[in-house]
Amino acid sequence: MAHFAFEVREAGADAPRALALRGALTVQTLTRLETLLAGQPAGTATVLDLSGVEHMDTAGAWSLVRFAGRGQGVRLQGLSPRLQSLLDAVRDAMPRPDPPAPAPYGLREFLEGTGRRVASAGQLAVELSAYLGVFLARLGRAVRHPSEFRMTSLVHHCQDVGWRAVPIVALMGFLIGVVLAFQGSVQLRQFGAEVFVVELIAISILRELGILLTAIIVAGRTASAFTAAIGSMKMREEIDAMRTLGIDPAMVLFVPRILALLITLPILALIANIAGFVGGALMAWAELGISPGMFYVRLTDQISIDHAIVGFSKAPVFAVIIGVIGCHAGMRVESNTESLGRMTSAAVVAAIFAVIAADALFSVFYARVGL
């Protein structure tokens, strides 16, 4: 359907060069047309005979207009009136580029980009601490004015964040206990110190693994849920609507969510610890013949309560980190759907990273303190 042909007639020295085009000048034949026109010698007078053109679309017209604008000597003739009006319309609408803004390049661009990234990282830290401050301030206000506090919302979020996470957290804890017992028994058997597998499991789970892995699972589950929920409200201008109605978004959205995390994360960590002990005890029984009774006695006799205190002391910090990062990312969602997805995954990555970094700081701190 899209046939296209041309014919070049070289004229004498007195007459201009003539180029006859026939067929369809459309987007389908545009590449061939452009190649042909680009191959014409520049600066020579050329007549384009278009009387054989049956079909033309804006792409063909655009190409002709561009060719005609190349030099003074180019003339278009013979176009049918209908196609001529199309050509005129395209000529009127030819895009006129704005002068490009001077873009930084080279070393300057590198330095500028680095500066921007550092500044935005600093900005992020400032914003996160501002959100923490807002949360604490609203929490204080809720204590003074209990009527403003949304109890139903808190219960709802506790169910979402806590209760619904119990199966996955318990399973994770159980499997961690199994793995520790199995790996521990293999190593400790070499020294005939199998019985210390109880201490190995108890201390590592109580101090580190129980709370850390629970926090990581919660960060993946909950930070993303917070961001998605708050972000989609932000996208549909619900948050702006709240402000105009005199409702404080921080009080309604942040406080119940972060408080729900504060309440449920230690409970989830406790469940993970117990599940870990059960898994470890079962594996120790199967692999090393340490009976559950023996396991229990060693656990209660040998393991100081300090380890549990160290572990649980991290829970509120992790909860606040996850909650603040999730809420903050939700508020940074813009009015397009893409930013919602981007901020949701950014929230998960940031929350997990921050939890692990905080855990490292805790380790250093407790080592110095001697706990």
Next chain:
Amino acid sequence: MAEDPIIRIRGLRNQFGAQVVHEDLDLDLWRGEVVGVVGGSGTGKSVLLRTIAGLRRPQAGSIEIFGKDALGCTDDERRAIDLRMGVMFQDGALFSSLTVRENVEVPLQAVPGLTPTLRHELADLKISLSGLPWFAGDKYPSELSGGMRKRAGLARAIALDPEVVFLDEPTAGLDPIGATAFDVLIRQLADSLGLTVFLVTHDLDTLHAACDRIAVLAERKVLVTGSMADMLHVDHPWVREYFHGPRSRAAIEATTRTA
């Protein structure tokens, strides 16, 4: 008109559960005309548009587009038909992760052998044709106003120089000045590019300013078609109320003043 209609609909039936939206609906679209479809809420204007555009399969009836049976054809034939049609959705339906220029380039990617530079420059032309300023090409849809998003949607709809363009509520949500400018743009493009336009609207000003022919949807079918003047003589309660209401009178006065 001697030639065949570009789109011929016969005996169309659309049904959602027990609710029949269209029954025995006939409509012809002739080459080069701008047809405005009006009708009360729930009369299935958008459903009709989606059915012709191939987004919905009717329960019964036949649709012929460019002389081909659009319902009984193979997927490849349907695709060939789709390439000759453009649709502008109500809010533009632009891909939010792409800039306006990239949005317009999407249909151009179907053309074999087009280099990225050419595609880029053609997209710029379409953006300019739809009356958007140069800088709009680099913006994301979320950074544009409602009127500009509609223009960008139109630029994407005409990217492949379709023969038929479907516009769903082109002026809904625009201020009167923006709506008038859009009416003028539709008329200009229809005249200069030789487009056939099928537009669904509530806007009486658009019917006046842009449409050659008006089709009224009521009682599950196309009740009547004709020019604006014809509509004033139709004896049907809804049509009478619609075209004799205060808004309609204002629109008629406005066009006669400017004419």
